[in-house]
Amino acid sequence: GPCPAPKVQPNFNLQQYLGKWYEIEKLPAAFERGKCIEANYAIRKDGTIQVLNSQFYKDKLGVSFSYFTPYSPYLVLTTDYTTLSVVYSCTDILRLFHVEYAWILGRSRFLPPETVRYAKNLLISEGIDLFRMKATDQMGCKDY
Template sequence: MCAASLLLLLLPLVSAQTYHWGPCPTPKVQPNFKLQQYLGRWYEIEKLPASFEKGKCIEANYDLRGDGTIQVLNTQFYKGRVNYAEGTAVVPDLREPARLGVSFSAFAPYGAYWVLTTDYTSLSVVYSCTNVLNIFHVDYAWILSRSRFPPPESVAFAKELLEKENIELCRMKATDQTGCPDL
């Protein structure tokens, strides 16, 4: 199959995503990242569109497994029920522990999960990007908080950081965290 045909087949898959021409940017990540402090529950506050996240009350829980991998348990409330997605995260290079890889299928490669900044207790900014045939890239960004309703200045700080790293935010949208069931 020629590259042009493959590209046309892939475009509908990324229509709910944020994509741009050219290669992925390489933003700076959290220096001296401490995985143990990062573990636990994070609520999604804002995100770039992701086809796998359509609900509300989205949260992610990270827990260290006995084999050294990280259990990732994402939950969302969608169409009247709670949906779960369990994955595995790894630290491919211990010299850069804030550049994690995450996969939600034994058959899928690990995708980027880069912690750009975190204070571990209230805010985290995460970025992911996938090159497609080195023609364009699909990127994701999440602003996470330990609280469903962080202060507006924290969200503004996170957006400023993403913009400084040349990550386009025009499609970023807030995640509804109101009326959430206990997940």
């Protein structure tokens, strides 16, 4: 069926959101297979958002720019800007089915289990199926 319409962060502050976030868990996305995955958000001169993603895959560092087309939604369901962000994206295909992604992001590579549980419960309460969600490997990662 069509995409759910979850509640998003009220009074979202982009300036506070910018910078580096580490991927803690995700609903699998084909374009992210590696470990040590992180995303860096910045504002371009034209006011649009640039997302630089990096990951290690088979011991090689890979860097890519935003995997979203200009029309893909990027919904921040909740964030405190300093610890946790819960992000959801969904695209309807002819209203017959939908393709969805979800991310639990942290400002550090590891979040306390209760924080991750809180994030997952939020996604579940919005009707998002977490059956395919998996943790991202952040072990042994170096910061460059």
